[in-house]
Amino acid sequence: MIKDYFLLAYRNIIKRGLRSWLTMIGIFIGIAAVVALIGLGEGLRGAITAQFGILGTDVLSIRASGIDFAGPPGTAVINPLKDDLVDKIENVQGVESAFNRFIDSAIVEFNEIRDTGFIGSVPTEEDRKPFEEMLNLEVEDGRLLRDGDSKRVVLGNNFKDEDNRFRKSVIVGDRILINKEIFEVVGILKRKGSFILDGAVFMNEDVLLDKVRTNDEEVNIIAVKVRDENEIERVKENIEKLMRKERDVDRGEEDFIVESPQAALKSLDSTLFAVQMFVVIIAIISLLVGGIGIMNTMYTSVVERTKEVGIMKAIGAKNSAIFSLFFIESGLLGSVGGVVGVIMGLIFSYGSAALGRAILGTSLIQAKVSLPLIIGALAFSFVIGTIFGSLPAYQASKLRPIESIRKVI
Amino acid sequence: MKEELKYVIQNISHRKLRSGLSILSILIGITAIFALLSFGFGIQAYIDSIASEAGVDKLFIQARGIGAPGTDQNFFISKEDIDFVKKQIGVNEIVGLYMKAGEIESRNQKRINFATAFDTKYLRLVEESFAIDIAAGRSLGLILGDKVIINSKEFEIVGFYSSVGNPQDDANIYMTKQAAEELYGEDIKDKFGFAIIRAEKGVNPTELAERIKEKLRKHNNQEEGEENFFVQSFEDALQTFGNIITIINSVLVLIAVISMIVAFVNIMNTMYTAVLERTKEIGIMKSIGARNEFIRFIFVLEAGLLGFIGGILGVILGFIVAKIGGTTAANAGFSLLKPTFPIWLTLGCIAFATLVGACSGYFPARQASKLKPVDALRYE
Numbered sequence: 001m002i003k004d005y006f007l008l009a010y011r012n013i014i015k016r017g018l019r020s021w022l023t024m025i026g027i028f029i030g031i032a033a034v035v036a037l038i039g040l041g042e043g044l045r046g047a048i049t050a051q052f053g054i055l056g057t058d059v060l061s062i063r064a065s066g067i068d069f070a071g072p073p074g075t076a077v078i079n080p081l082k083d084d085l086v087d088k089i090e091n092v093q094g095v096e097s098a099f100n101r102f103i104d105s106a107i108v109e110f111n112e113i114r115d116t117g118f119i120g121s122v123p124t125e126e127d128r129k130p131f132e133e134m135l136n137l138e139v140e141d142g143r144l145l146r147d148g149d150s151k152r153v154v155l156g157n158n159f160k161d162e163d164n165r166f167r168k169s170v171i172v173g174d175r176i177l178i179n180k181e182i183f184e185v186v187g188i189l190k191r192k193g194s195f196i197l198d199g200a201v202f203m204n205e206d207v208l209l210d211k212v213r214t215n216d217e218e219v220n221i222i223a224v225k226v227r228d229e230n231e232i233e234r235v236k237e238n239i240e241k242l243m244r245k246e247r248d249v250d251r252g253e254e255d256f257i258v259e260s261p262q263a264a265l266k267s268l269d270s271t272l273f274a275v276q277m278f279v280v281i282i283a284i285i286s287l288l289v290g291g292i293g294i295m296n297t298m299y300t301s302v303v304e305r306t307k308e309v310g311i312m313k314a315i316g317a318k319n320s321a322i323f324s325l326f327f328i329e330s331g332l333l334g335s336v337g338g339v340v341g342v343i344m345g346l347i348f349s350y351g352s353a354a355l356g357r358a359i360l361g362t363s364l365i366q367a368k369v370s371l372p373l374i375i376g377a378l379a380f381s382f383v384i385g386t387i388f389g390s391l392p393a394y395q396a397s398k399l400r401p402i403e404s405i406r407k408v409i
Numbered sequence: 410m411k412e413e414l415k416y417v418i419q420n421i422s423h424r425k426l427r428s429g430l431s432i433l434s435i436l437i438g439i440t441a442i443f444a445l446l447s448f449g450f451g452i453q454a455y456i457d458s459i460a461s462e463a464g465v466d467k468l469f470i471q472a473r474g475i476g477a478p479g480t481d482q483n484f485f486i487s488k489e490d491i492d493f494v495k496k497q498i499g500v501n502e503i504v505g506l507y508m509k510a511g512e513i514e515s516r517n518q519k520r521i522n523f524a525t526a527f528d529t530k531y532l533r534l535v536e537e538s539f540a541i542d543i544a545a546g547r548s549l550g551l552i553l554g555d556k557v558i559i560n561s562k563e564f565e566i567v568g569f570y571s572s573v574g575n576p577q578d579d580a581n582i583y584m585t586k587q588a589a590e591e592l593y594g595e596d597i598k599d600k601f602g603f604a605i606i607r608a609e610k611g612v613n614p615t616e617l618a619e620r621i622k623e624k625l626r627k628h629n630n631q632e633e634g635e636e637n638f639f640v641q642s643f644e645d646a647l648q649t650f651g652n653i654i655t656i657i658n659s660v661l662v663l664i665a666v667i668s669m670i671v672a673f674v675n676i677m678n679t680m681y682t683a684v685l686e687r688t689k690e691i692g693i694m695k696s697i698g699a700r701n702e703f704i705r706f707i708f709v710l711e712a713g714l715l716g717f718i719g720g721i722l723g724v725i726l727g728f729i730v731a732k733i734g735g736t737t738a739a740n741a742g743f744s745l746l747k748p749t750f751p752i753w754l755t756l757g758c759i760a761f762a763t764l765v766g767a768c769s770g771y772f773p774a775r776q777a778s779k780l781k782p783v784d785a786l787r788y789e
Contacts, residue, residue, distance in 0.1 A: 296427050
């Protein structure tokens, strides 16, 4: 029975060749736009959020509150963190280790080209190993820093690229100038996929404080590794309690922030998500227009087949059968449009991402069309087809047999 | 012409539902395009007005480094730099600005905003550059004479600046150079994050920027590319900002145009149906002497009229959407996002809709005009 419905619907669609195609074009342009835009947005979001390095589930970061996004953490703050705080935090219950992180900017020169760059500190002595583990620092070439490396640095992977900002690949053993002082490159890190870490210069903490830092006691950020990741919330509260006491502020008036990298990432991610949604909503408008097209075609189809419906009814077809017939037809229009649209969307998103990467030379432009997105798009196109088709189908089902047969179009 | 129009209108109103759906499909696209463009032009107009008033003779020097100006302590413009630039030909006046983070507290509420401080001798220069005005000031719930606490020191409010139109700049705190030096300590003294220059009358700011960049670089014994500052005219900076906005807006409009393509297909579909339905009618018209061009013309006219009506309704709806959007943005502090509705935008949108309609009617119309009268008359 159901098979017959499909067969009838299929025949009707085929019979109206050009018009069926035009109707479906509306849907597949819309679906292709939505799939491509969500796919590109998803990929871009993934690439951007991947920039934010440390993603351990057992890590907390502490920074002074200030104006966000005004530079590296700890720059535009009111009451900076002091460097003696870290020892007290290390004694908080549940904390395995805590490190001061100094992030500075300096003029970096190589191949006679100068540019501003980030300089990050690496703690010395017994703090070195746990810090390297926390940031998952591994070298691709050369070695990591050691104590006493006063004239040596380790560089992020971007320095190794042929087309980096110094227009020449830096290799181990090269010399670079930082604020006009010569440093030897002893290692290049493995690629982290984060432009901050991949573009940074790493220096021993004592060297950074000596050569780059203008204000010694101020710390940009304190990184904390907790002993048990399930206890992270408790440790966070303990640290906040200590910080309130140290900085003499009341609960609710904290001038510092303790958070996990995931929490920090979440707010950025939700902003990006909002932007993506706005774009997708504009694209969905075209799907809506496509849906109206289906409705239009189906109404036409009902008018054209009034006589046919009358005959069907006269030989015993129920209202529900007539409804199903038209309903399935419009659902089919939507679904076929959806399938073609998804294929077009896939081609378009991956194609334009590849094109964008080639033209702009950045790995940031990625497309990621997930399975749920594909299934969602197909389901959505089917739903659009059926929703916009249900009114015409209802109208057809309510036709009176005698009048229908008599009717001359 | 009147006869044809009457005939076409009759046809459209005969198929009310289907015509309505075709019009709806074009209307939706036009609404989106009109609303998006009105915001784009609004921002451009705003930028142009600032560029022509505030930016015409001004340029700025900004300390390099990472992050917002004034926050990176490793890079700054010194008092000596300012004095040196002041002596250059073409420079009328120059003022250095401190830009620091300040925690402002009032009635037990705390916020962290930027505090900008400068020598009040150059008040006019700064006000002109930032397009702010005491006379048109706002009151923000606080009143003149109220005390606020900034970084735990008490300050009195002596004035409110007019709104710039974005929440960050409108939250700025302005104070004198001396006050900032007392508040932030001797550490920051004469280390400016930002400096504003007024060019002499008749001097091109873009050229002056180039010259100052070169002179200051040589003065500080820095090689090209090594500068710890950059110089730009306000106009150029605003234009750069404007270009970015235009690009973003264009992308959104392009996406909205996709829906117009779909609408195009819809109208084409409706018109093909209309041709089929009226095959017999076309046969009769032809057999009593109607020319091919005439048949083609009435179908194109019909499709164009559908587009035209969709265009008008779309512009009206787009106007409402943009107004609501603009009011919402203004309430959120972004009064910068103010849509404008130039007459040619309205006319352009309607013309575009009509054109899309007429074009989509072309192929169905040609098919109709090529029908053989005898076959058409026989058609069931």
